[in-house]
Amino acid sequence: MRLRAHVAIVGAGPAGLILAALLHRTGIESVVLEDRSREYVEARIRAGVLEQGTVDLLERAGVTERLHREAIVHGGIHLQFDGERHHVPMDELTGGRSIVIYGQTEVVKDLIAVRLEEDLPLLFDVDEVSVHGFDGDEPYVRFEHDGEEHRLDCDVIAGCDGFHGICRPAIQTVLHTFARDYPYGWLGILADVAPSSEELVYAHHQRGFALLSLRSPTRSRLYIQCAPDEDIAKWPDERIWEELQARTALDGWTLDEGPVLEKGVTGMRSFVAEPMQHGRLFLTGDAAHIVPPTGAKGLNLAAHDVRVLADALIEWYAHGDRTALDAYSTECLRRVWRAEHFSWWMTSMLHNAPGADEFDRKLQLSQLRYVTTSTAAATSLAENYVGLERV
Numbered sequence: 001m002r003l004r005a006h007v008a009i010v011g012a013g014p015a016g017l018i019l020a021a022l023l024h025r026t027g028i029e030s031v032v033l034e035d036r037s038r039e040y041v042e043a044r045i046r047a048g049v050l051e052q053g054t055v056d057l058l059e060r061a062g063v064t065e066r067l068h069r070e071a072i073v074h075g076g077i078h079l080q081f082d083g084e085r086h087h088v089p090m091d092e093l094t095g096g097r098s099i100v101i102y103g104q105t106e107v108v109k110d111l112i113a114v115r116l117e118e119d120l121p122l123l124f125d126v127d128e129v130s131v132h133g134f135d136g137d138e139p140y141v142r143f144e145h146d147g148e149e150h151r152l153d154c155d156v157i158a159g160c161d162g163f164h165g166i167c168r169p170a171i172q173t174v175l176h177t178f179a180r181d182y183p184y185g186w187l188g189i190l191a192d193v194a195p196s197s198e199e200l201v202y203a204h205h206q207r208g209f210a211l212l213s214l215r216s217p218t219r220s221r222l223y224i225q226c227a228p229d230e231d232i233a234k235w236p237d238e239r240i241w242e243e244l245q246a247r248t249a250l251d252g253w254t255l256d257e258g259p260v261l262e263k264g265v266t267g268m269r270s271f272v273a274e275p276m277q278h279g280r281l282f283l284t285g286d287a288a289h290i291v292p293p294t295g296a297k298g299l300n301l302a303a304h305d306v307r308v309l310a311d312a313l314i315e316w317y318a319h320g321d322r323t324a325l326d327a328y329s330t331e332c333l334r335r336v337w338r339a340e341h342f343s344w345w346m347t348s349m350l351h352n353a354p355g356a357d358e359f360d361r362k363l364q365l366s367q368l369r370y371v372t373t374s375t376a377a378a379t380s381l382a383e384n385y386v387g388l389e390r391v
């Protein structure tokens, strides 16, 4: 079948779904193509920290009804090292700005629900997606759905298909890529137990990094540093709790344990592809860049990309002016590189790299002491963490 839309969106992660919602609000119609099932996409557990700018964008996209009911606002985080826990009051340091705890999975569920309620095109389980014609003025996407072949003609293709998608490889000959792999990963669990700390705890420990986060007043999300290719089968729940207890132990405080609902290992990588556009193909979110999760920036960066792309497309359709579209990559990459640096810096400061020596550890501890004693250093962390207004 031959279909037509203004914008073809490849990928129904947060980037693709937010873009589709923003465009629809201004009468620009899109078709979203996702190669996984709805169940899979809605079950995938990802990060859970939203910057205020991301919440504002979701508001504009019209999907914050449940978020306003369920999200939890945090004004600070804790940094733990050397057996001490230090509070970083991000709200005080940034003139009242804070972060919002609401799972990316929930954001995705809300976006899918609104899209389908409004009867707008969002196809799951598509196969053999390929992108064509973006060098000229008549781009199109080929794909299979329900055993039938389709061609989707469009004005622009948005590559929102994540790190393993097909859009970035389609333009790889024009791209420069920059990457760093880290010699560790995170083993994460979702546990049916109330969080033991009201705000997030990032713990540096000689046994390795640990992070205490949450999803709701009754659900904890916890991570420990592990090998990048760690075999999860070697980690029965008791061993995970034991390690979490050891790495976050503090006099006068206890970490409550509960049933583990989900567990998994994620590798850590920094990656940027430049430029984020070629002809009429635009890359957004994880398709163009990856950050290690320590700075909680992945989803927020994706949200920023789609805001810039949506505004540029609105300008183009309303006034025929391509200036903002042409500047898309340049505009996004400034924030991307700021987040790359911040995420790399947080990661390097908090983890125990295999092969690190006493000198490395002394530097890490000195840096941690500096950000927890100097207002200037703490402000730098805080303004990056809550999301810089200007970069």
Ligand code: APR
Pocket: 010, 011, 012, 013, 014, 015, 016, 033, 034, 035, 036, 041, 046, 047, 104, 126, 129, 160, 161, 162, 163, 164, 165, 166, 284, 285, 286, 287, 297, 298, 299, 300, 302
């Ligand atoms: N065709 C269609 N869809 C595809 C294809 C393809 N060939 N390849 C991948 N996809 C889909 C994936 O199944 C996924 O649902 O594209 C989507 C990409 O979504 P994400 O990986 O979530 O990436 P993005 O939307 O950029 O979200 C930003 O922030 O917290 C971080 O990494 C985390 O996913 C998060 C990201």
Ligand code: PHB
Pocket: 046, 047, 048, 049, 200, 213, 214, 221, 293, 294, 295, 296
């Ligand atoms: C999470 O809650 O999943 C989370 C929080 C903070 C991070 C990374 C992940 O830096």
